[in-house]
Amino acid sequence: MGTVQEAGIRDWNFPRGVASVALMVGFAREHGVPAARMLQGSGLNEKQLANPDEQIDAHTELAVIRNLVRELGARPDLGLEVGRRYRITTFGIFGFACVSSPTLGEAISLALRYLELSFTFCIPAARWRPGEFMARIHDERVPADVRRFLVERDVTAMFQMLSDLMGHRVELLRADFDFEPPPDLRLYAEIYGLTPNFEAEHNVFTMDPAILERPLPQANEHTWAMCLAQCTELVSRRRARTGIAAEVRELLVPRGGLDGFAVPPGIDSVARDLNMSTRTLRRHLDAAGTSYRQLLDEVRRALAEEMLTATPLSVSDVAIRLGYAEASTFIHAFKRWTGTTPSAYRRGALTPSVR
Structure with a gap:
Protein backbone atom coordinates (compact mmCIF):
# COMPACT_ATOMS: atom_id res chain seq x y z
CA MET A 1 0.00 0.00 0.00
CA ASN A 220 11.50 29.69 5.82
CA GLU A 221 8.21 29.27 7.68
CA HIS A 222 7.09 32.92 7.40
CA THR A 223 8.01 33.24 3.71
CA TRP A 224 6.29 29.94 3.01
CA ALA A 225 3.06 31.09 4.68
CA MET A 226 3.13 34.38 2.77
CA CYS A 227 3.76 32.66 -0.57
CA LEU A 228 1.00 30.12 0.07
CA ALA A 229 -1.47 32.93 0.69
CA GLN A 230 -0.43 34.64 -2.55
CA CYS A 231 -0.71 31.38 -4.52
CA THR A 232 -4.20 30.80 -3.13
CA GLU A 233 -5.25 34.33 -4.05
CA LEU A 234 -3.79 34.04 -7.56
CA VAL A 235 -5.56 30.73 -8.21
CA SER A 236 -8.83 32.19 -6.92
CA ARG A 237 -8.54 35.21 -9.21
CA ARG A 238 -7.80 33.05 -12.24
CA ARG A 239 -10.66 30.68 -11.50
CA ALA A 240 -13.05 33.57 -10.94
CA ARG A 241 -12.16 35.03 -14.32
CA THR A 242 -12.40 31.74 -16.13
CA GLY A 243 -15.25 29.94 -14.35
CA ILE A 244 -18.14 30.73 -16.69
CA ALA A 245 -15.81 30.75 -19.69
CA ALA A 246 -14.63 27.23 -18.83
CA GLU A 247 -18.24 26.03 -18.52
CA VAL A 248 -19.14 27.47 -21.92
CA ARG A 249 -15.98 26.02 -23.55
CA GLU A 250 -16.87 22.59 -22.20
CA LEU A 251 -20.32 22.78 -23.78
CA LEU A 252 -18.82 23.89 -27.11
CA VAL A 253 -16.41 20.96 -27.40
CA PRO A 254 -18.10 18.08 -29.33
CA ARG A 255 -18.73 15.04 -27.15
CA GLY A 256 -17.53 12.69 -29.88
CA GLY A 257 -14.03 14.23 -29.94
CA LEU A 258 -12.27 14.52 -33.28
CA ASP A 259 -14.38 11.72 -34.76
CA GLY A 260 -17.66 13.34 -33.86
CA PHE A 261 -19.78 15.40 -36.24
CA ALA A 262 -21.39 18.16 -34.22
CA VAL A 263 -22.45 21.65 -35.22
CA PRO A 264 -21.53 23.81 -32.21
CA PRO A 265 -24.56 24.81 -30.11
CA GLY A 266 -25.75 28.39 -30.37
CA ILE A 267 -25.65 30.80 -27.47
CA ASP A 268 -29.34 30.25 -26.70
CA SER A 269 -28.78 26.50 -26.36
CA VAL A 270 -25.68 27.02 -24.18
CA ALA A 271 -27.63 29.40 -21.94
CA ARG A 272 -30.41 26.83 -21.49
CA ASP A 273 -27.84 24.15 -20.59
CA LEU A 274 -26.46 26.50 -17.92
CA ASN A 275 -29.98 27.27 -16.61
CA MET A 276 -29.86 30.97 -17.37
CA SER A 277 -31.21 33.37 -19.92
CA THR A 278 -29.18 34.35 -22.99
CA ARG A 279 -29.03 37.91 -21.68
CA THR A 280 -27.67 36.75 -18.31
CA LEU A 281 -25.06 34.56 -20.02
CA ARG A 282 -23.91 37.48 -22.19
CA ARG A 283 -23.60 39.62 -19.07
CA HIS A 284 -21.56 36.98 -17.18
CA LEU A 285 -19.23 36.47 -20.15
CA ASP A 286 -18.78 40.21 -20.56
CA ALA A 287 -17.86 40.47 -16.87
CA ALA A 288 -15.31 37.68 -17.44
CA GLY A 289 -13.77 39.67 -20.29
CA THR A 290 -14.89 37.38 -23.09
CA SER A 291 -17.89 36.50 -25.27
CA TYR A 292 -19.65 33.51 -26.78
CA ARG A 293 -18.15 34.30 -30.19
CA GLN A 294 -14.62 34.56 -28.78
CA LEU A 295 -14.95 31.25 -26.91
CA LEU A 296 -16.40 29.55 -29.98
CA ASP A 297 -13.42 30.78 -32.01
CA GLU A 298 -11.00 29.45 -29.35
CA VAL A 299 -12.64 26.00 -29.38
CA ARG A 300 -12.86 25.87 -33.16
CA ARG A 301 -9.24 26.94 -33.53
CA ALA A 302 -8.00 24.29 -31.07
CA LEU A 303 -10.05 21.55 -32.77
CA ALA A 304 -9.00 22.71 -36.23
CA GLU A 305 -5.30 22.63 -35.33
CA GLU A 306 -5.71 19.17 -33.81
CA MET A 307 -7.57 17.79 -36.84
CA LEU A 308 -5.11 19.31 -39.31
CA THR A 309 -2.10 17.81 -37.53
CA ALA A 310 -3.48 14.55 -36.14
CA THR A 311 -5.93 13.33 -38.80
CA PRO A 312 -5.94 12.88 -42.61
CA LEU A 313 -9.22 14.85 -42.94
CA SER A 314 -9.41 17.25 -45.87
CA VAL A 315 -9.82 20.96 -45.22
CA SER A 316 -13.44 20.69 -46.39
CA ASP A 317 -14.11 17.84 -43.95
CA VAL A 318 -12.55 19.82 -41.10
CA ALA A 319 -14.77 22.77 -41.98
CA ILE A 320 -17.89 20.59 -41.94
CA ARG A 321 -17.00 19.00 -38.60
CA LEU A 322 -16.55 22.47 -37.09
CA GLY A 323 -19.98 23.55 -38.24
CA TYR A 324 -19.06 25.71 -41.24
CA ALA A 325 -21.40 25.58 -44.22
CA GLU A 326 -18.61 26.55 -46.63
CA ALA A 327 -14.92 25.59 -46.62
CA SER A 328 -14.10 29.14 -47.74
CA THR A 329 -15.65 30.58 -44.57
CA PHE A 330 -13.52 28.24 -42.44
CA ILE A 331 -10.37 29.10 -44.40
CA HIS A 332 -11.02 32.82 -43.88
CA ALA A 333 -11.57 32.28 -40.13
CA PHE A 334 -8.47 30.10 -39.78
CA LYS A 335 -6.34 32.71 -41.51
CA ARG A 336 -7.72 35.34 -39.11
CA TRP A 337 -6.78 33.15 -36.14
CA THR A 338 -3.32 32.06 -37.24
CA GLY A 339 -2.21 34.30 -40.10
CA THR A 340 -2.00 31.35 -42.49
CA THR A 341 -4.28 28.95 -44.38
CA PRO A 342 -5.25 25.49 -43.09
CA SER A 343 -3.24 23.79 -45.85
CA ALA A 344 -0.13 25.85 -45.15
CA TYR A 345 -0.52 25.23 -41.42
CA ARG A 346 -0.72 21.48 -42.00
CA ARG A 347 2.38 21.50 -44.24
CA GLY A 348 4.32 23.54 -41.69
CA ALA A 349 3.28 21.33 -38.76
CA LEU A 350 4.21 18.10 -40.55
CA THR A 351 7.44 19.30 -42.16
CA PRO A 352 10.21 20.47 -39.79
CA SER A 353 12.33 23.36 -41.04
CA VAL A 354 15.75 22.40 -42.38
CA ARG A 355 18.29 24.76 -40.92
Whole structure:
Protein backbone atom coordinates (compact mmCIF):
# COMPACT_ATOMS: atom_id res chain seq x y z
CA MET A 1 0.00 0.00 0.00
CA GLY A 2 1.05 3.61 -0.46
CA THR A 3 -0.11 7.20 -0.49
CA VAL A 4 -1.16 8.77 -3.78
CA GLN A 5 -1.47 12.49 -4.44
CA GLU A 6 -3.06 13.68 -7.67
CA ALA A 7 -2.57 17.14 -9.13
CA GLY A 8 -5.12 19.84 -8.36
CA ILE A 9 -6.04 19.90 -12.06
CA ARG A 10 -6.77 17.10 -14.53
CA ASP A 11 -6.03 18.82 -17.82
CA TRP A 12 -3.48 21.22 -19.35
CA ASN A 13 -6.09 23.69 -20.58
CA PHE A 14 -5.65 26.30 -17.84
CA PRO A 15 -4.62 29.99 -18.07
CA ARG A 16 -0.96 30.76 -17.50
CA GLY A 17 1.56 33.58 -17.57
CA VAL A 18 3.87 34.39 -20.48
CA ALA A 19 7.20 33.48 -18.85
CA SER A 20 7.27 30.07 -20.54
CA VAL A 21 6.57 31.57 -23.97
CA ALA A 22 9.25 34.21 -23.37
CA LEU A 23 11.74 31.47 -22.46
CA MET A 24 11.01 29.50 -25.64
CA VAL A 25 11.16 32.61 -27.82
CA GLY A 26 14.54 33.43 -26.28
CA PHE A 27 15.80 29.91 -26.90
CA ALA A 28 14.66 30.02 -30.52
CA ARG A 29 16.29 33.42 -31.06
CA GLU A 30 19.60 31.98 -29.87
CA HIS A 31 19.25 29.37 -32.60
CA GLY A 32 18.46 31.77 -35.42
CA VAL A 33 14.65 31.85 -35.31
CA PRO A 34 13.28 35.41 -35.00
CA ALA A 35 10.55 36.20 -32.48
CA ALA A 36 8.08 37.05 -35.24
CA ARG A 37 8.19 33.47 -36.56
CA MET A 38 7.86 32.04 -33.07
CA LEU A 39 4.82 34.19 -32.30
CA GLN A 40 3.09 33.66 -35.65
CA GLY A 41 -0.55 32.68 -35.17
CA SER A 42 -0.42 33.13 -31.38
CA GLY A 43 -1.84 36.64 -31.24
CA LEU A 44 1.09 37.68 -29.01
CA ASN A 45 3.69 40.37 -29.56
CA GLU A 46 7.12 40.87 -27.99
CA LYS A 47 5.89 43.71 -25.76
CA GLN A 48 3.43 41.35 -24.08
CA LEU A 49 6.22 38.88 -23.30
CA ALA A 50 7.89 41.52 -21.13
CA ASN A 51 4.75 42.01 -19.00
CA PRO A 52 4.88 39.72 -15.93
CA ASP A 53 1.13 40.21 -15.36
CA GLU A 54 0.15 39.10 -18.87
CA GLN A 55 -2.11 36.05 -18.82
CA ILE A 56 -2.70 33.80 -21.82
CA ASP A 57 -4.78 30.79 -22.76
CA ALA A 58 -3.00 27.42 -22.89
CA HIS A 59 -3.73 27.20 -26.61
CA THR A 60 -1.73 30.38 -27.11
CA GLU A 61 1.35 28.75 -25.62
CA LEU A 62 0.58 25.63 -27.63
CA ALA A 63 0.69 27.69 -30.84
CA VAL A 64 4.18 28.93 -29.90
CA ILE A 65 5.27 25.38 -29.04
CA ARG A 66 4.15 24.18 -32.46
CA ASN A 67 6.12 26.99 -34.07
CA LEU A 68 9.21 25.99 -32.08
CA VAL A 69 8.88 22.32 -33.05
CA ARG A 70 8.33 23.28 -36.69
CA GLU A 71 11.40 25.51 -36.74
CA LEU A 72 13.81 23.46 -34.60
CA GLY A 73 12.23 20.01 -34.45
CA ALA A 74 15.15 18.49 -36.33
CA ARG A 75 17.24 18.89 -33.15
CA PRO A 76 17.03 15.42 -31.51
CA ASP A 77 17.16 16.72 -27.93
CA LEU A 78 15.00 19.81 -28.36
CA GLY A 79 12.66 19.01 -25.46
CA LEU A 80 15.59 18.38 -23.10
CA GLU A 81 17.41 21.53 -24.18
CA VAL A 82 14.36 23.69 -23.59
CA GLY A 83 13.29 21.91 -20.40
CA ARG A 84 16.61 22.46 -18.64
CA ARG A 85 16.13 26.24 -19.10
CA TYR A 86 13.18 26.27 -16.66
CA ARG A 87 14.41 27.29 -13.22
CA ILE A 88 12.69 28.11 -9.95
CA THR A 89 12.69 31.80 -10.84
CA THR A 90 10.76 31.07 -14.06
CA PHE A 91 7.70 30.18 -11.96
CA GLY A 92 7.35 33.42 -9.98
CA ILE A 93 5.50 33.24 -6.66
CA PHE A 94 4.74 29.55 -7.28
CA GLY A 95 8.48 28.87 -7.42
CA PHE A 96 9.20 30.93 -4.29
CA ALA A 97 6.52 29.00 -2.41
CA CYS A 98 8.28 25.74 -3.32
CA VAL A 99 11.72 27.11 -2.39
CA SER A 100 10.58 28.21 1.07
CA SER A 101 8.82 24.89 1.84
CA PRO A 102 10.11 22.97 4.88
CA THR A 103 11.06 19.80 2.98
CA LEU A 104 11.23 18.47 -0.57
CA GLY A 105 8.15 16.34 0.12
CA GLU A 106 6.20 19.44 1.23
CA ALA A 107 7.35 21.28 -1.88
CA ILE A 108 6.14 18.44 -4.14
CA SER A 109 2.75 18.38 -2.40
CA LEU A 110 2.44 22.14 -2.79
CA ALA A 111 3.44 21.98 -6.47
CA LEU A 112 0.77 19.36 -7.17
CA ARG A 113 -1.87 21.36 -5.31
CA TYR A 114 -1.12 24.57 -7.21
CA LEU A 115 -0.08 23.00 -10.51
CA GLU A 116 -2.21 25.47 -12.50
CA LEU A 117 0.34 28.15 -11.59
CA SER A 118 2.92 26.27 -13.66
CA PHE A 119 3.30 25.96 -17.45
CA THR A 120 3.04 22.20 -17.77
CA PHE A 121 1.01 20.29 -20.34
CA CYS A 122 1.87 16.88 -18.85
CA ILE A 123 0.08 16.24 -15.55
CA PRO A 124 2.06 14.52 -12.75
CA ALA A 125 0.77 12.29 -9.97
CA ALA A 126 2.86 11.18 -6.99
CA ARG A 127 2.88 7.93 -5.04
CA TRP A 128 4.72 7.29 -1.80
CA ARG A 129 5.27 3.70 -0.68
CA PRO A 130 7.88 1.93 1.46
CA GLY A 131 11.29 2.29 -0.17
CA GLU A 132 10.12 4.27 -3.19
CA PHE A 133 8.70 7.60 -4.28
CA MET A 134 7.28 7.47 -7.80
CA ALA A 135 6.04 10.28 -10.04
CA ARG A 136 3.99 9.31 -13.07
CA ILE A 137 3.71 11.95 -15.78
CA HIS A 138 0.45 11.71 -17.71
CA ASP A 139 0.61 12.66 -21.39
CA GLU A 140 -2.61 11.05 -22.65
CA ARG A 141 -4.32 14.37 -23.36
CA VAL A 142 -1.31 16.13 -24.86
CA PRO A 143 -1.70 16.76 -28.64
CA ALA A 144 0.09 14.00 -30.56
CA ASP A 145 2.11 16.31 -32.84
CA VAL A 146 3.98 17.88 -29.90
CA ARG A 147 3.65 15.09 -27.33
CA ARG A 148 7.26 13.91 -27.29
CA PHE A 149 8.60 17.46 -27.13
CA LEU A 150 6.30 18.32 -24.21
CA VAL A 151 7.04 15.13 -22.27
CA GLU A 152 10.77 15.81 -22.58
CA ARG A 153 10.33 19.50 -21.79
CA ASP A 154 7.96 19.11 -18.86
CA VAL A 155 9.69 16.15 -17.19
CA THR A 156 13.07 17.85 -17.54
CA ALA A 157 11.65 21.10 -16.15
CA MET A 158 10.17 19.21 -13.17
CA PHE A 159 13.47 17.45 -12.54
CA GLN A 160 15.38 20.73 -12.85
CA MET A 161 13.02 22.34 -10.35
CA LEU A 162 13.52 19.51 -7.83
CA SER A 163 17.29 19.84 -8.21
CA ASP A 164 17.12 23.62 -7.75
CA LEU A 165 15.15 23.11 -4.54
CA MET A 166 17.80 20.79 -3.13
CA GLY A 167 20.75 22.84 -4.36
CA HIS A 168 22.18 19.88 -6.29
CA ARG A 169 21.04 17.30 -8.79
CA VAL A 170 18.44 14.97 -7.31
CA GLU A 171 19.45 11.32 -7.50
CA LEU A 172 16.95 9.19 -9.41
CA LEU A 173 16.53 5.46 -9.01
CA ARG A 174 14.81 5.04 -12.38
CA ALA A 175 13.42 7.05 -15.28
CA ASP A 176 11.04 5.62 -17.90
CA PHE A 177 9.70 7.21 -21.09
CA ASP A 178 6.90 5.86 -23.27
CA PHE A 179 8.51 6.77 -26.61
CA GLU A 180 11.35 5.28 -28.60
CA PRO A 181 14.93 6.14 -27.64
CA PRO A 182 16.86 8.87 -29.47
CA PRO A 183 20.01 7.97 -31.42
CA ASP A 184 22.22 9.57 -28.77
CA LEU A 185 21.51 9.18 -25.04
CA ARG A 186 24.34 11.37 -23.74
CA LEU A 187 22.22 14.44 -22.92
CA TYR A 188 19.71 12.28 -21.04
CA ALA A 189 22.52 10.83 -18.95
CA GLU A 190 24.05 14.27 -18.40
CA ILE A 191 20.78 15.76 -17.14
CA TYR A 192 19.29 12.85 -15.20
CA GLY A 193 22.45 11.15 -14.01
CA LEU A 194 21.34 7.80 -15.46
CA THR A 195 20.24 6.24 -18.73
CA PRO A 196 16.43 6.10 -18.87
CA ASN A 197 14.35 3.18 -20.10
CA PHE A 198 12.41 3.85 -23.31
CA GLU A 199 9.27 2.42 -24.91
CA ALA A 200 7.93 1.91 -21.39
CA GLU A 201 4.26 1.67 -20.49
CA HIS A 202 4.26 5.06 -18.73
CA ASN A 203 6.44 8.11 -18.18
CA VAL A 204 7.79 7.59 -14.66
CA PHE A 205 10.67 8.59 -12.46
CA THR A 206 11.43 7.24 -8.99
CA MET A 207 13.52 8.40 -6.03
CA ASP A 208 14.47 7.21 -2.58
CA PRO A 209 11.67 8.60 -0.34
CA ALA A 210 14.22 9.41 2.36
CA ILE A 211 15.31 12.56 0.52
CA LEU A 212 11.77 13.91 0.71
CA GLU A 213 12.20 14.43 4.44
CA ARG A 214 15.34 16.53 4.13
CA PRO A 215 14.96 20.23 4.99
CA LEU A 216 15.32 22.53 1.99
CA PRO A 217 18.30 24.93 2.08
CA GLN A 218 16.08 28.03 1.83
CA ALA A 219 13.16 26.84 3.95
CA ASN A 220 11.50 29.69 5.82
CA GLU A 221 8.21 29.27 7.68
CA HIS A 222 7.09 32.92 7.40
CA THR A 223 8.01 33.24 3.71
CA TRP A 224 6.29 29.94 3.01
CA ALA A 225 3.06 31.09 4.68
CA MET A 226 3.13 34.38 2.77
CA CYS A 227 3.76 32.66 -0.57
CA LEU A 228 1.00 30.12 0.07
CA ALA A 229 -1.47 32.93 0.69
CA GLN A 230 -0.43 34.64 -2.55
CA CYS A 231 -0.71 31.38 -4.52
CA THR A 232 -4.20 30.80 -3.13
CA GLU A 233 -5.25 34.33 -4.05
CA LEU A 234 -3.79 34.04 -7.56
CA VAL A 235 -5.56 30.73 -8.21
CA SER A 236 -8.83 32.19 -6.92
CA ARG A 237 -8.54 35.21 -9.21
CA ARG A 238 -7.80 33.05 -12.24
CA ARG A 239 -10.66 30.68 -11.50
CA ALA A 240 -13.05 33.57 -10.94
CA ARG A 241 -12.16 35.03 -14.32
CA THR A 242 -12.40 31.74 -16.13
CA GLY A 243 -15.25 29.94 -14.35
CA ILE A 244 -18.14 30.73 -16.69
CA ALA A 245 -15.81 30.75 -19.69
CA ALA A 246 -14.63 27.23 -18.83
CA GLU A 247 -18.24 26.03 -18.52
CA VAL A 248 -19.14 27.47 -21.92
CA ARG A 249 -15.98 26.02 -23.55
CA GLU A 250 -16.87 22.59 -22.20
CA LEU A 251 -20.32 22.78 -23.78
CA LEU A 252 -18.82 23.89 -27.11
CA VAL A 253 -16.41 20.96 -27.40
CA PRO A 254 -18.10 18.08 -29.33
CA ARG A 255 -18.73 15.04 -27.15
CA GLY A 256 -17.53 12.69 -29.88
CA GLY A 257 -14.03 14.23 -29.94
CA LEU A 258 -12.27 14.52 -33.28
CA ASP A 259 -14.38 11.72 -34.76
CA GLY A 260 -17.66 13.34 -33.86
CA PHE A 261 -19.78 15.40 -36.24
CA ALA A 262 -21.39 18.16 -34.22
CA VAL A 263 -22.45 21.65 -35.22
CA PRO A 264 -21.53 23.81 -32.21
CA PRO A 265 -24.56 24.81 -30.11
CA GLY A 266 -25.75 28.39 -30.37
CA ILE A 267 -25.65 30.80 -27.47
CA ASP A 268 -29.34 30.25 -26.70
CA SER A 269 -28.78 26.50 -26.36
CA VAL A 270 -25.68 27.02 -24.18
CA ALA A 271 -27.63 29.40 -21.94
CA ARG A 272 -30.41 26.83 -21.49
CA ASP A 273 -27.84 24.15 -20.59
CA LEU A 274 -26.46 26.50 -17.92
CA ASN A 275 -29.98 27.27 -16.61
CA MET A 276 -29.86 30.97 -17.37
CA SER A 277 -31.21 33.37 -19.92
CA THR A 278 -29.18 34.35 -22.99
CA ARG A 279 -29.03 37.91 -21.68
CA THR A 280 -27.67 36.75 -18.31
CA LEU A 281 -25.06 34.56 -20.02
CA ARG A 282 -23.91 37.48 -22.19
CA ARG A 283 -23.60 39.62 -19.07
CA HIS A 284 -21.56 36.98 -17.18
CA LEU A 285 -19.23 36.47 -20.15
CA ASP A 286 -18.78 40.21 -20.56
CA ALA A 287 -17.86 40.47 -16.87
CA ALA A 288 -15.31 37.68 -17.44
CA GLY A 289 -13.77 39.67 -20.29
CA THR A 290 -14.89 37.38 -23.09
CA SER A 291 -17.89 36.50 -25.27
CA TYR A 292 -19.65 33.51 -26.78
CA ARG A 293 -18.15 34.30 -30.19
CA GLN A 294 -14.62 34.56 -28.78
CA LEU A 295 -14.95 31.25 -26.91
CA LEU A 296 -16.40 29.55 -29.98
CA ASP A 297 -13.42 30.78 -32.01
CA GLU A 298 -11.00 29.45 -29.35
CA VAL A 299 -12.64 26.00 -29.38
CA ARG A 300 -12.86 25.87 -33.16
CA ARG A 301 -9.24 26.94 -33.53
CA ALA A 302 -8.00 24.29 -31.07
CA LEU A 303 -10.05 21.55 -32.77
CA ALA A 304 -9.00 22.71 -36.23
CA GLU A 305 -5.30 22.63 -35.33
CA GLU A 306 -5.71 19.17 -33.81
CA MET A 307 -7.57 17.79 -36.84
CA LEU A 308 -5.11 19.31 -39.31
CA THR A 309 -2.10 17.81 -37.53
CA ALA A 310 -3.48 14.55 -36.14
CA THR A 311 -5.93 13.33 -38.80
CA PRO A 312 -5.94 12.88 -42.61
CA LEU A 313 -9.22 14.85 -42.94
CA SER A 314 -9.41 17.25 -45.87
CA VAL A 315 -9.82 20.96 -45.22
CA SER A 316 -13.44 20.69 -46.39
CA ASP A 317 -14.11 17.84 -43.95
CA VAL A 318 -12.55 19.82 -41.10
CA ALA A 319 -14.77 22.77 -41.98
CA ILE A 320 -17.89 20.59 -41.94
CA ARG A 321 -17.00 19.00 -38.60
CA LEU A 322 -16.55 22.47 -37.09
CA GLY A 323 -19.98 23.55 -38.24
CA TYR A 324 -19.06 25.71 -41.24
CA ALA A 325 -21.40 25.58 -44.22
CA GLU A 326 -18.61 26.55 -46.63
CA ALA A 327 -14.92 25.59 -46.62
CA SER A 328 -14.10 29.14 -47.74
CA THR A 329 -15.65 30.58 -44.57
CA PHE A 330 -13.52 28.24 -42.44
CA ILE A 331 -10.37 29.10 -44.40
CA HIS A 332 -11.02 32.82 -43.88
CA ALA A 333 -11.57 32.28 -40.13
CA PHE A 334 -8.47 30.10 -39.78
CA LYS A 335 -6.34 32.71 -41.51
CA ARG A 336 -7.72 35.34 -39.11
CA TRP A 337 -6.78 33.15 -36.14
CA THR A 338 -3.32 32.06 -37.24
CA GLY A 339 -2.21 34.30 -40.10
CA THR A 340 -2.00 31.35 -42.49
CA THR A 341 -4.28 28.95 -44.38
CA PRO A 342 -5.25 25.49 -43.09
CA SER A 343 -3.24 23.79 -45.85
CA ALA A 344 -0.13 25.85 -45.15
CA TYR A 345 -0.52 25.23 -41.42
CA ARG A 346 -0.72 21.48 -42.00
CA ARG A 347 2.38 21.50 -44.24
CA GLY A 348 4.32 23.54 -41.69
CA ALA A 349 3.28 21.33 -38.76
CA LEU A 350 4.21 18.10 -40.55
CA THR A 351 7.44 19.30 -42.16
CA PRO A 352 10.21 20.47 -39.79
CA SER A 353 12.33 23.36 -41.04
CA VAL A 354 15.75 22.40 -42.38
CA ARG A 355 18.29 24.76 -40.92
